Amino acid sequence: MATEAHEAAPAWHATGMPQLDITTWANQIFWLAVALVVIFLVLWRVALPRIGAVLAERRGTITNDLAAAEELKQKALAAEKAYNDALAAARAEAGRIVAKAKADIQGDLNAAIAKADAEIAAKTAESEKALAEIRAGAEQAVSAVALDTADAVVSALGGQADPAAVKAAVAAALKG
Amino acid sequence: MTDVAEGAFAIHPMDQFVVKRWFCHDDPATPLINECTQNIHWYDITNVTVWMAVAVLVITLLMVVGSRGRAVIPTRLQSVGEVIYGFIHKMVEDVAGHDGVKYFPFVMTLFLFILFSNLLGLLPKSFTPTSHVAVTVTLALIVFLFVTLLGLARKGIGFLGMFWVSSAPLALRPVLAVIEIISYFVRPVSHSIRLAGNLMAGHAVMKVFAGFASMAVISPVAIGAVSAIYGLELLVAVVQAYVFTILTCVYLKDAVGDAHH
Numbered sequence: 001m002a003t004e005a006h007e008a009a010p011a012w013h014a015t016g017m018p019q020l021d022i023t024t025w026a027n028q029i030f031w032l033a034v035a036l037v038v039i040f041l042v043l044w045r046v047a048l049p050r051i052g053a054v055l056a057e058r059r060g061t062i063t064n065d066l067a068a069a070e071e072l073k074q075k076a077l078a079a080e081k082a083y084n085d086a087l088a089a090a091r092a093e094a095g096r097i098v099a100k101a102k103a104d105i106q107g108d109l110n111a112a113i114a115k116a117d118a119e120i121a122a123k124t125a126e127s128e129k130a131l132a133e134i135r136a137g138a139e140q141a142v143s144a145v146a147l148d149t150a151d152a153v154v155s156a157l158g159g160q161a162d163p164a165a166v167k168a169a170v171a172a173a174l175k176g
Numbered sequence: 177m178t179d180v181a182e183g184a185f186a187i188h189p190m191d192q193f194v195v196k197r198w199f200c201h202d203d204p205a206t207p208l209i210n211e212c213t214q215n216i217h218w219y220d221i222t223n224v225t226v227w228m229a230v231a232v233l234v235i236t237l238l239m240v241v242g243s244r245g246r247a248v249i250p251t252r253l254q255s256v257g258e259v260i261y262g263f264i265h266k267m268v269e270d271v272a273g274h275d276g277v278k279y280f281p282f283v284m285t286l287f288l289f290i291l292f293s294n295l296l297g298l299l300p301k302s303f304t305p306t307s308h309v310a311v312t313v314t315l316a317l318i319v320f321l322f323v324t325l326l327g328l329a330r331k332g333i334g335f336l337g338m339f340w341v342s343s344a345p346l347a348l349r350p351v352l353a354v355i356e357i358i359s360y361f362v363r364p365v366s367h368s369i370r371l372a373g374n375l376m377a378g379h380a381v382m383k384v385f386a387g388f389a390s391m392a393v394i395s396p397v398a399i400g401a402v403s404a405i406y407g408l409e410l411l412v413a414v415v416q417a418y419v420f421t422i423l424t425c426v427y428l429k430d431a432v433g434d435a436h437h
Contacts, residue, residue, distance in 0.1 A: 011207040011208055012202070012207060012208055012209065012210040013188045013190075013191055014188065014190040014191045014193065014194045016190070017190060017193070017376075018190060018193040018194045018195060018308075019193060019307070019308050019309050019310070019372065019376065020309075021195070023215075023216060024195035024213075024216050024222075024224075024310070025310040026217075026218035027195065027216050027217065027218050027219075027220055027222055027224060027225075028195065028222075028224050028305065028308055028310040028311055028314075029218075029310055029311075029314050030218040030219065031222070031224050031225045031228050032224075032228065032305065032310075032311050032314055032315070033314075034228075035228040035229070035231065035232050035289065036285060036286075036289060036318075038232050039231075039232055039235055039285045039288060039289055040281060040282070040285040042232075042235070042236055042239070042240060043235075043239060043281050043284055043285055043288070044281040044285075046239075046240050047236075047239035047240045047243060047257070048239075048261065048280070048281055048284060050240075050243050050246060051239070051243050051257055051258055051261045052261070053246070054243060054246050054247070054248070054250070054254075054258070055258060055261070055262070057246075057248060058248050061248055
């Protein structure tokens with residue numbers, strides 16, 4: 001056998017299963033126990049409570065955030081509803097104001113029309129009265145002219161006019 | 177030339193499982209005797225000690241240093257720790273029941289130790305404590321004794337009721353009781369051999385294929401096979417940790433859960 005090869009790789013090799021070499025068991029079991037105790041203490045006292053707390057905190061945060069989001073959504077819905085209500089109320093108010101304004105205007109209009117009608121009636125009555133006076137004045141003037149004309153006609157014919165008879169005759173003629 | 181050819185075929189898949197003292201050098205005068213593997217005392221610092229310590233450090237790094245910030249929005253390391261926490265916590269709760277949750281640190285210890293022993297064992301030149309029956313039998317016996325004592329403490333003699341299958345016909349019950357008792361005591365055997373066997377077989381197979389890689393003709397195939405088996409072994413490392421843990425939860429249920437027979 002070449003010694004060079006043996007120096008590069010050891011000539012010693014395991015025979016059979018090293019697992020069944022009971023002289024190493026005590027060592028393995030002892031260090032296993034140490035490792036398990038250390039891992040257990042680290043996990044039990046430090047790591048697991050910490051991770052558990054972080055997970056719980058995260059769950060809490062998510063739950064709170066969801067609750068807050070739900071609350072904000074409700075608020076948004078409430079705000080929208082309030083807005084719509086306000087809009088509807090404003091519309092109703094505007095309608096009411098318009099109706100009232102219309103009614104007011106109608107009332108004013110009616111009053112003005114009534115007043116105008118009354119004025120027109122008064123003016124009409126006045127005019128009729130003036131017209132009647134004018135007509136009466138005209139009739140009087142006609143009778144005066146008729147009297148004078150009758151007098152003149154009677155005088156021209158050489159008669160002596162009896163004023164009373166002439167007046168009666170003219171009145172009769174005017175009536176006729 | 178023949179020596180080289182011999183060296184090429186010298187595949188020693190079991191060398192990786194040898195327990196040896198860490199601060200120790202072979203004596204070149206006696207090449208056929210490895211002094212570092214002789215007369216190992218229980219307190220000696222060996223490769224077992226070192227790789228278990230590495231596992232402890234990695235677990236501490238992941239679970240303690242990772243969660244140092246206690247951040248509501250986690251860092252990457254913190255969220256890995258949280259995922260493992262959530263995974264095992266849910267497993268304990270679902271399998272062992274609500275009463276089992278207080279033994280969560282115990283289950284988590286087993287899971288993390290086995291998981292990181294398995295994964296660190298996949299590093300080249302490393303040592304895999306969980307490929308040793310001494311380790312896995314100890315783990316399985318811890319679970320077995322813990323569950324048995326816990327069951328007796330919580331339920332008293334009623335714990336033995338799980339061997340008496342009250343739903344079976346009366347004539348069959350003694351027979352079933354014998355079977356149940358045997359299966360109960362076989363539990364730690366299957367529990368431990370499954371883990372050690374899987375790890376040892378996988379590592380040995382990888383070593384064998386790696387040995388073939390020194391032959392130029394088949395080395396591409398061998399290297400491809402090693403890569404593929406490495407991927408498989410990563411899966412096995414995680415799955416075996418999971419299997420060991422979930423079986424622990426199943427056994428724990430017998431001790432803390434309601435009687436289901």
